[in-house]
Amino acid sequence: xxxxxxxxIDRLNSRREAVAAAGGADRIAKQHSSxxxxxxxxxxxxxxxxxxxxxxxxxxxxxxxxxxDKKKRIGDGVVTGYGYIHGxxxxxxxxxxxxxxxxxxxxxxxxxxxxxxxxxxxKAPFISINDSGGARIxxxxxxxxxxxxxxxxxxxxxxxxxxxxxxxxxxxxGACYSPAITDFIFMTDYSQMYITGPAVVKxxxxxxxxxxxxxxxxxxxxxxxxxxxxxxxxxxxxxGVRQLLGYLPQSNEDYTLTVPGRTVDNSxxxxxxxxxxxxxxxxxxxxxxxxxxxxxxxxxxxxFARNIIIGFARIDGETxxxxxxxxxxxxxxxxxxxxxxxxxxxxxxxxFDIPLLTLVDVPAFxxxxxxxxxxxxxxxxxxxxxxxxxxxxxxxLIMRKAYGGAYIAMNSxxxxxxxxxxxxxxxxxxxxxxxxxxxxxxxxxxAAEDPAAKREELLSEYNDKFMNPYIAAEHGYVDEVILPEExxxxxxxxxxxxxxxxxxxxxxxxxxxxx
Amino acid sequence: xxxxxxxxxxxxxxxxxxxxGANGSxxxxxxxxxxxxxPAAAPAPAASKTAATSTGAVIAPMPGTILKVLKxxxxxxxxxxxxxxxxxxxxxxEIVAPADGTISILTLTAGSTVAGGDLLxxxx
Numbered sequence: 001x002x003x004x005x006x007x008x009i010d011r012l013n014s015r016r017e018a019v020a021a022a023g024g025a026d027r028i029a030k031q032h033s034s035x036x037x038x039x040x041x042x043x044x045x046x047x048x049x050x051x052x053x054x055x056x057x058x059x060x061x062x063x064x065x066x067x068x069d070k071k072k073r074i075g076d077g078v079v080t081g082y083g084y085i086h087g088x089x090x091x092x093x094x095x096x097x098x099x100x101x102x103x104x105x106x107x108x109x110x111x112x113x114x115x116x117x118x119x120x121x122x123k124a125p126f127i128s129i130n131d132s133g134g135a136r137i138x139x140x141x142x143x144x145x146x147x148x149x150x151x152x153x154x155x156x157x158x159x160x161x162x163x164x165x166x167x168x169x170x171x172x173x174g175a176c177y178s179p180a181i182t183d184f185i186f187m188t189d190y191s192q193m194y195i196t197g198p199a200v201v202k203x204x205x206x207x208x209x210x211x212x213x214x215x216x217x218x219x220x221x222x223x224x225x226x227x228x229x230x231x232x233x234x235x236x237x238x239x240g241v242r243q244l245l246g247y248l249p250q251s252n253e254d255y256t257l258t259v260p261g262r263t264v265d266n267s268x269x270x271x272x273x274x275x276x277x278x279x280x281x282x283x284x285x286x287x288x289x290x291x292x293x294x295x296x297x298x299x300x301x302x303x304f305a306r307n308i309i310i311g312f313a314r315i316d317g318e319t320x321x322x323x324x325x326x327x328x329x330x331x332x333x334x335x336x337x338x339x340x341x342x343x344x345x346x347x348x349x350x351x352f353d354i355p356l357l358t359l360v361d362v363p364a365f366x367x368x369x370x371x372x373x374x375x376x377x378x379x380x381x382x383x384x385x386x387x388x389x390x391x392x393x394x395x396x397l398i399m400r401k402a403y404g405g406a407y408i409a410m411n412s413x414x415x416x417x418x419x420x421x422x423x424x425x426x427x428x429x430x431x432x433x434x435x436x437x438x439x440x441x442x443x444x445x446x447a448a449e450d451p452a453a454k455r456e457e458l459l460s461e462y463n464d465k466f467m468n469p470y471i472a473a474e475h476g477y478v479d480e481v482i483l484p485e486e487x488x489x490x491x492x493x494x495x496x497x498x499x500x501x502x503x504x505x506x507x508x509x510x511x512x513x514x515x
Numbered sequence: 516x517x518x519x520x521x522x523x524x525x526x527x528x529x530x531x532x533x534x535x536g537a538n539g540s541x542x543x544x545x546x547x548x549x550x551x552x553x554p555a556a557a558p559a560p561a562a563s564k565t566a567a568t569s570t571g572a573v574i575a576p577m578p579g580t581i582l583k584v585l586k587x588x589x590x591x592x593x594x595x596x597x598x599x600x601x602x603x604x605x606x607x608x609e610i611v612a613p614a615d616g617t618i619s620i621l622t623l624t625a626g627s628t629v630a631g632g633d634l635l636x637x638x639x
Contacts, residue, residue: 279607330576331606363605366577368631401605432605 018074019057023098031098035190036168037234039079039096042129045238046092047083054081056114061107066138073099076107077132080115082124085245086257091119094129097169102132104175105139109146116153123251125162127241128178131169147174154181159351161251164241167191167227168234180226183348184244184300187217187227188237222303225337229300247298247312247319249352256319256354263316266290270484276425278400281327284309284359287399288322291315291488297322300345305337310345312354315492321349324359325410334406335366336379343382346390355393355495358411361400363432365409380409381514388415389511393498395491398422398469398478404431413477418501419494421487422469422478429466433459436466571614571638575629579603588621598636599623612638
């Protein structure tokens with residue numbers, strides 16, 4: 001090899017070293033001491049061992065304002081590329097907080113957009129790891145425009161490939177909106193998301209609040225509903241991303257993996273888990289775990305709107321999405337947050353052809369001025385819209401209560417359910433006995449010699465007549481009344497029958513879901 | 516390393532699947548599966564999401580009627596112990612103490628009606 005070769009190779013090697021050195025040993029040590037991994041370590045943890053391939057490692061900022069040319073950073077504070085997760089390709093970006101605080105400038109955004117474009121062309125999931133101080137102020141509106149380029153791609157890719165955002169540090173201002181457009185947001189315990197940070201909040205409103213109290217993982221997983229998953233640290237969080245992807249197809253043109261697991265039928269325990277007395281509560285997660293393949297239930301948003309449970313699971317190795325009323329919280333009633341939570345999940349599953357199982361035990365929409373004034377009409381409507389619009393296989397099991405509009409909203413026959421099962425203890429009615437008798441029996445009770453006795457008589461008549469699943473079955477709203485011990489077999493057979501379901505919507509640009 | 520049979524569009528493939536742990540260690544896929552919820556571990560029912568404020572005040576999660584009051588003011592309670600039963604939304608909702616302590620406020624009696632957001636009791 002002649003010396004010209006050697007010089008050229010040396011130059012490349014030194015540039016590679018500069019890329020690998022990222023923000024330098026001190027900043028990397030600081031990142032590690034705060035319990036975080038570096039951008040590249042996160043990529044290694046996300047992908048199958050040794051499969052990560054970096055793209056555009058040399059892209060750098062062209063900005064020369066404010067002395068930016070003097071502190072040129074090769075790579076521009078973000079690592080992008082692809083690798084394999086459970087052997088299937090995925091693309092990702094990972095912001096490097098050690099390089100300029102992970103701030104997003106024009107070149108930084110361009111790198112992310114290129115990786116997103118590749119994900120779209122390869123029809124593969126895109127994972128965005130966020131750890132950034134925000135827009136790079138020196139680059140002015142070019143950095144803002146960089147965000148816009150990302151939002152645009154997030155939106156166009158929505159429903160085509162699964163998009164997952166992982167927040168592992170600060171994510172402030174406009175940076176929040178890319179995660180918000182994507183399908184799932186993961187946060188670590190030491191990450192934060194907010195549109196305006198504590199300093200701005202204080203200067204504008206006078207309110208003093210810590211960054212954790214304003215936009216920490218606990219707030220977003222339980223109060224705002226922004227985050228879907230929270231993990232204590234980087235490693236467990238990235239493992240969670242891998243786990244989630246195991247349930248998903250690569251794109252809307254792909255199929256989910258069949259992952260045979262232990263398919264023990266625990267349906268016989270269902271009559272012990274669910275009290276026949278519909279006034280007694282129980283944890284619906286125990287019902288789910290008895291029905292699905294062992295250990296396959298993967299709950300989403302478990303701390304938000306806990307009156308409804310959502311998540312992925314498998315039956316006979318095939319991914320399904322589960323929506324279940326949770327009797328333990330607010331009696332399983334539907335309200336604004338539960339409607340939003342379930343509707344978005346239903347639409348995700350419909351985008352990616354994941355069949356839906358709905359477990360119904362719902363007393364009503366929650367009454368009250370707080371709900372009405374908060375817009376329960378438009379929020380509740382999302383649930384009806386999402387179920388009606390979904391063309392994937394849709395199976396319902398009415399376990400106990402199914403009352404009024406809430407019954408109709410929970411994947412009823414009329415809104416397109418393919419198969420509706422009910423247990424013999426199911427109560428399917430327009431309203432509860434007490435309310436119904438007060439209205440339809442008002443005159444009879446007033447005219448009676450003993451109004452209290454008359455009321456009791458009417459209550460008993462109403463209960464006998466309506467507090468069962470048989471009228472609904474006779475009228476075809478329930479396809480079959482089944483025993484608890486038959487449940488898994490029946491549900492599995494319904495999904496098997498529905499595998500080739502072909503239902504299409506009329507041509508439209510897109511519908512207008514009540515947002 | 517686990518062996519899996521995977522069927523894609525009717526074609527069956529046999530695959531060795533291993534999950535690469537975050538620390539680079541190899542874990543079987545099943546290990547990464549979510550932990551199954553402990554059966555019937557009686558988690559704090561009904562109100563705890565809205566109930567546990569920093570002051571130990573427990574708020575009615577929804578409008579309803581007090582069916583039973585199991586404690587009186589001044590009783591000491593353990594976290595998770597049922598203090599009263601709120602009949603609401605066709606359900607007997609057990610409302611529990613958010614923390615260990617003494618019930619400092621409890622004036623409701625069976626038959627009282629409450630609105631969503633009303634104070635039910637307070638534990639100090």
